[in-house]
Amino acid sequence: MHVLPVISQVSSVSVEFFEEEYNTGVFQSRSLKSVNIIKSPRGFEERTNRNRKKRSLYGRPLFDPSAYERVLRIYRQKTSVTKSNCKKLSPSSLILPGDVGYGVDSQFKYQASTALRLAHFLSAFLQNMEDMDSFGHIKGGGRLHQEHLFGEVLANVMADFKILSSGIFYEPYTFRNPNETVRELFGPYAYRKNGGFYALDSAGLDRHYTLELWYREMKYRWNTNTEFLKTYNIRSMMRSDINGSSSVRHEHFPVTYRAPTIEQGLWMPPVFKCDDRVDTWVMTYVVPFFRGIKISRKVQFSGVVTIDVPLDRLEINPCPQPFYVQNAFKNTARCHTESTTCRRIKGFRFSRTAYGCDCKQGYEYIFKDNKRWIAGALIELEYQKKLRGLFSRYDSLKCRISSDSKISYSSVIVFANLFIVCAFRYL
Numbered sequence: 001m002h003v004l005p006v007i008s009q010v011s012s013v014s015v016e017f018f019e020e021e022y023n024t025g026v027f028q029s030r031s032l033k034s035v036n037i038i039k040s041p042r043g044f045e046e047r048t049n050r051n052r053k054k055r056s057l058y059g060r061p062l063f064d065p066s067a068y069e070r071v072l073r074i075y076r077q078k079t080s081v082t083k084s085n086c087k088k089l090s091p092s093s094l095i096l097p098g099d100v101g102y103g104v105d106s107q108f109k110y111q112a113s114t115a116l117r118l119a120h121f122l123s124a125f126l127q128n129m130e131d132m133d134s135f136g137h138i139k140g141g142g143r144l145h146q147e148h149l150f151g152e153v154l155a156n157v158m159a160d161f162k163i164l165s166s167g168i169f170y171e172p173y174t175f176r177n178p179n180e181t182v183r184e185l186f187g188p189y190a191y192r193k194n195g196g197f198y199a200l201d202s203a204g205l206d207r208h209y210t211l212e213l214w215y216r217e218m219k220y221r222w223n224t225n226t227e228f229l230k231t232y233n234i235r236s237m238m239r240s241d242i243n244g245s246s247s248v249r250h251e252h253f254p255v256t257y258r259a260p261t262i263e264q265g266l267w268m269p270p271v272f273k274c275d276d277r278v279d280t281w282v283m284t285y286v287v288p289f290f291r292g293i294k295i296s297r298k299v300q301f302s303g304v305v306t307i308d309v310p311l312d313r314l315e316i317n318p319c320p321q322p323f324y325v326q327n328a329f330k331n332t333a334r335c336h337t338e339s340t341t342c343r344r345i346k347g348f349r350f351s352r353t354a355y356g357c358d359c360k361q362g363y364e365y366i367f368k369d370n371k372r373w374i375a376g377a378l379i380e381l382e383y384q385k386k387l388r389g390l391f392s393r394y395d396s397l398k399c400r401i402s403s404d405s406k407i408s409y410s411s412v413i414v415f416a417n418l419f420i421v422c423a424f425r426y427l
């Protein structure tokens with residue numbers, strides 16, 4: 001049994017602590033008495049707030065050199081893959097990190113809605129239409145024709161220049177032809193190339209689409225659990241006779257079906273699509289569709305609808321953001337921290353210089369060129385000159401402390417007093 005020696009609290013004992021607040025690496029000495037003092041609740045709150053500030057942008061540099069080097073590696077990888085050498089590279093070279101596609105869900109929302117509309121149409125048709133529906137002299141459409149589905153994917157590509165390709169990919173042994181035969185695989189796929197539009201059945205390709213990552217991810221997510229699908233009601237009307245004299249309710253009124261929302265779709269990481277058709281960097285949006293099971297009144301996963309959008313049309317944001325934002329380009333803007341704030345400039349396609357540095361309150365722009373902010377492209381250019389040892393204005397690209405150019409009220413009072421004194425002096 002070991003007994004520790006008793007040390008008086010008044011005695012001067014040196015205890016070394018690492019000062020974490022300033023991260024200087026300097027050891028400080030404190031007395032043992034100061035160590036044994038019970039901290040007050042106020043001190044606990046201050047320590048908690050300090051920890052929170054460490055996790056936020058407070059006290060952290062707004063420019064991250066490691067993130068900047070990572071962005072340069074991403075650009076080098078992107079430019080190194082071309083149509084001519086993509087088949088010689090490894091699969092890992094044809095995919096970029098997922099955080100490169102930050103903002104794709106908001107910038108390409110309308111393109112994703114195109115795929116969602118088609119998925120809703122297929123879900124509503126497969127869950128409500130019977131094969132042999134007949135309403136007297138007005139007959140139903142029967143089964144879906146393959147020509148109809150080819151027309152849908154072609155219309156998606158032709159209607160939007162941002163959509164490079166679109167496809168419908170059925171679950172195996174799900175699609176039925178009008179003659180009651182069942183297809184093992186069926187995947188109408190359309191794409192644009194050299195100003196033209198083409199369509200093919202992807203079931204005949206060497207690699208089955210059921211092996212693709214985007215298909216497997218969506219199937220694993222929705223194959224068994226369809227609880228969170230949203231229920232939609234359509235109050236459809238139809239003509240009462242062949243001449244359209246009046247409208248009456250459809251026999252199935254209202255038409256009810258279950259389908260996903262746009263948030264339940266999935267944006268895949270950027271990949272280089274090396275298939276001799278698209279041959280460029282794309283981001284794929286995948287959304288499922290479902291068919292109804294009449295006996296149990298449940299729905300079952302039946303396939304997916306996809307659209308491909310070009311990565312080069314994505315607008316990136318290099319400005320500072322919190323740590324939890326999954327953006328590969330954040331904290332890479334070289335704005336002067338003390339006098340400027342970063343602002344993303346819209347309209348630039350996948351450019352890391354698409355930002356501007358606005359002057360903060362109390363600072364003003366230093367040049368007279370009809371601008372009120374410093375362009376990020378100019379800052380990056382001057383920084384590269386500085387690295388090469390050339391004449392550079394990089395260190396001067398910041399806002400200066402503002403000064404009042406007009407005559408203040410105190411100056412007016414001083415001049416008025418001087419005028420009165422001089423006037424009385426010469427009278």
